[in-house]
Amino acid sequence: xxxxxxxxxxxxxxxxxxxxxxxxxxxxxxxHTPWKKVLYERQPFPDNYVDKSFLEELRKNIYVRRYxxxxxxxxxxxxxxxxxxxxxxxxxxxxxDQDLLSPQKLCGFGLAFTLLGYLIFDAVDKGxxxxxxxxTRWRDLKSSLVFxxxxxxxxxxxxxLTESISTDTIYAMSxxxxxxxxxFFDYGANAAVVSNTLSINMAIFASVCLAxxxxxxxxxxxxxxxxxxIFALWPSLQRxxxxxxxxxxxxxxxxxxxxxxxxxLSISSVGALLFFLLLISVTFLCPYFLIRLQLxxxxxxxxxxxxxxxxxxxxxxx
Numbered sequence: 001x002x003x004x005x006x007x008x009x010x011x012x013x014x015x016x017x018x019x020x021x022x023x024x025x026x027x028x029x030x031x032h033t034p035w036k037k038v039l040y041e042r043q044p045f046p047d048n049y050v051d052k053s054f055l056e057e058l059r060k061n062i063y064v065r066r067y068x069x070x071x072x073x074x075x076x077x078x079x080x081x082x083x084x085x086x087x088x089x090x091x092x093x094x095x096x097d098q099d100l101l102s103p104q105k106l107c108g109f110g111l112a113f114t115l116l117g118y119l120i121f122d123a124v125d126k127g128x129x130x131x132x133x134x135x136t137r138w139r140d141l142k143s144s145l146v147f148x149x150x151x152x153x154x155x156x157x158x159x160x161l162t163e164s165i166s167t168d169t170i171y172a173m174s175x176x177x178x179x180x181x182x183x184f185f186d187y188g189a190n191a192a193v194v195s196n197t198l199s200i201n202m203a204i205f206a207s208v209c210l211a212x213x214x215x216x217x218x219x220x221x222x223x224x225x226x227x228x229x230i231f232a233l234w235p236s237l238q239r240x241x242x243x244x245x246x247x248x249x250x251x252x253x254x255x256x257x258x259x260x261x262x263x264x265l266s267i268s269s270v271g272a273l274l275f276f277l278l279l280i281s282v283t284f285l286c287p288y289f290l291i292r293l294q295l296x297x298x299x300x301x302x303x304x305x306x307x308x309x310x311x312x313x314x315x316x317x318x
Contacts, residue, residue, distance in 0.1 A: 037303075059301045067294065072287035074246070077253040078187045079282050081238055084260035085230050086178050087275060089203075091263040092226060093210050096219055103222035110222075110229050117237045124244045148225070155221035162212040170209045177206035181231070203231040 033044055035051045095101035118140075122130065130136075162170055184199040207227030211220035241249040257279055265272035 055302070057302050061297060061299050062301055064294070064297055064299065067287075067291060069287055069291050072290060073283060074250070075188070076283050076287060077242075077250065078238070080253055080257055080279055081235070082182055082185055082187075083275075083279065083282070084256050085234060086182065087260040087264055088256075089207070089227065089230055090178075091260070091267060093214075093223060094267055096214055096223065099215070103216075103218045106222050106226060110226055114229055114233065117233065121237050121240055124240050129240070147228070151224055152221050155217040155224070158208055158211055158224060159214070159217045159220040160212070162209060167213060170213060174206040174209045177202040177209070181206070185235075200232050203227060207231075 035045055035049065036043065037051075092101065092106065096103065096106070181199045181203040184193060184195045184202065186194050186196040186199070204224070204227055207224050208220075211223035214220055214223060238249070238252075241252060261272055261276050261279070264275055
């Protein structure tokens with residue numbers, strides 16, 4: 001006779017035998033025992049038993065944000081601006097490297113557009129941002145003069161800073177830095193990869209590398225100044241226009257894109273075509289695919305989710 005290990009309560013436990021299969025699972029339906037979602041009470045149910053009421057609290061896609069196609073197209077303008085900024089910067093550098101654009105003209109155009117942008121920036125919100133920050137026009141002017149003076153004074157150093165590095169390495173570093181600028185730029189997403197400071201520094205580093213390959217120190221000074229204008233000041237004006245005058249922001253985006261494609265077209269027709277297709281894809285195709293992919297989104301929520309403490313517990317931290 002094979003040994004048998006049995007509990008004192010055969011209705012609540014499963015018999016374990018040696019040499020033969022005499023196990024029998026209790027039938028909850030026959031016993032008419034209600035199932036309780038507790039762990040401290042012994043019940044005549046298997047460990048993996050699921051009651052019919054388990055899925056009554058199932059919810060699908062309760063936190064999904066539904067996007068509108070044209071709203072996503074409008075938001076894509078932030079990416080378009082940065083792509084066009086990198087393209088315009090590269091085109092301007094090529095023109096200066098080929099001696100097709102003098103640094104005096106670039107300085108004049110840059111100064112004129114900077115003053116115009118400064119006035120627009122101040123007029124869009126009627127000086128509300130200036131009052132909140134406590135900055136004055138005189139303080140802004142002093143900061144600008146200090147920056148211009150230091151940049152001009154160190155332009156000979158910038159010109160000779162990377163002379164010991166090969167030109168191919170400089171170009172490769174510049175491309176990587178500009179790509180990093182696009183990756184880490186603040187497009188409005190709350191992500192760990194976003195770092196506006198790192199993005200601007202990478203763009204300025206790329207401008208210093210490229211400026212060191214220009215003919216004279218004045219070219220280097222002009223190129224670094226232009227990089228500050230297009231990578232630091234221009235995005236600030238974009239955000240202000242986007243928040244207060246969306247229609248003007250859309251028009252400016254279109255004009256900027258046309259200017260960038262036209263400038264690239266004067267250098268390479270193939271490059272201009274590829275860049276134009278990239279802008280079209282980012283503006284229209286990517287939002288379309290995003291909207292289409294929303295149809296396949298299926299997030300489930302129920303009693304198996306982790307508990308969320310919604311009560312304000314800050315009073316216990318005092």
